[in-house]
Amino acid sequence: MAQGTPGAGGESLLFLTDEQLRKGIEAMFFAYRGFTADPDRILQRYDYGRAHHRAIHFIHRSQGTTVNNLLGILGVTKQSLNRVLRTLIRDGLVDSRVGSRDRRERHLFLTEKGEALERELSEAQRRRMRAAYRAAGPQAVAGFRQVLEAMMDPDQRRQFRAKGDGGQ
Amino acid sequence: MAQGTPGAGGESLLFLTDEQLRKGIEAMFFAYRGFTADPDRILQRYDYGRAHHRAIHFIHRSQGTTVNNLLGILGVTKQSLNRVLRTLIRDGLVDSRVGSRDRRERHLFLTEKGEALERELSEAQRRRMRAAYRAAGPQAVAGFRQVLEAMMDPDQRRQFRAKGDGGQ
DNA sequence: TTGGAAAGTCAACAAGGCTGACATAAAATC
């Protein structure tokens, strides 16, 4: 299975053995677990789950987004998202406002309470990410980002790049 | 929160703005979705889920592993794992053999049929990983692996390193 | 003005986590 044929130019060869690829696959598995571990612990205290975290994260990122837009980002059914939004609205973390241009749409905002939880969650997650970035160094970080982007589906990659690229 | 100084150029310092860290967080989210997308599609055809995939993967990786060992790797309860194993054994993908040294233990093996599904799943996943590695280049791959390792919990990192490191 | 499409809600079901209780067999210890 070893593929080879190094591309043109200065890059050294990529010997992609099945074994190396397997290690990459397992690295993703274990790293993702670490990545979600801290927020998961926090969420438990509030009786929320990962679905709530995702909604909170992306509403924070794009205040005033519509439900439909959020569906596109999260890739779940509207019924599934709705259940999560309902509890967040009930608990006063999210504010849903009828659209003025199109009154079918609901625009979503985090309340002060919602922002507070967002901060708590993202600070925990950033802490781990920051530590990993520091440990690995700037060059590794650039590579990390490149591989992750290349691993996304094209649609996801568009979504990902849509909102400010932070000047990489 | 600290916004900042969009650091262009050749960094030797790490300017870890919240914005850069947020991009890293979202990259993990979208990339993991891509990472699981292909196996998910295959599993659907067999009426299995990700839980089955994980079991199959780690039994393949460590043929003859015990149930208890698998529990440690997967980080789920035995009831949860048992439900999955039961169906895999019933469907003839996994073989469970009483231990010879310690007859309380069950050693798990993939049957030929199990190996076939493992191959189908992991080939799809490797295909994507290989494409991402190629697109990003060898240096990026090394960085990718470094950051992922640094992001794991120490226990997970041990698990990860336990089985042959493929000579990185 | 009316019919279709789009946005959102409610209801019910399934997968796969979880806890708790309990059974069995084998190993380890007293």
Added chain:
DNA sequence: GATTTTATGTCAGCCTTGTTGACTTTCCAA
């Protein structure tokens, strides 16, 4: 040899978060 611990399996029941189906409200275009 009796007791305790360990490894595994099973039943029952709960929760989260996916799913599909049916429905309402709103908008728009024919």
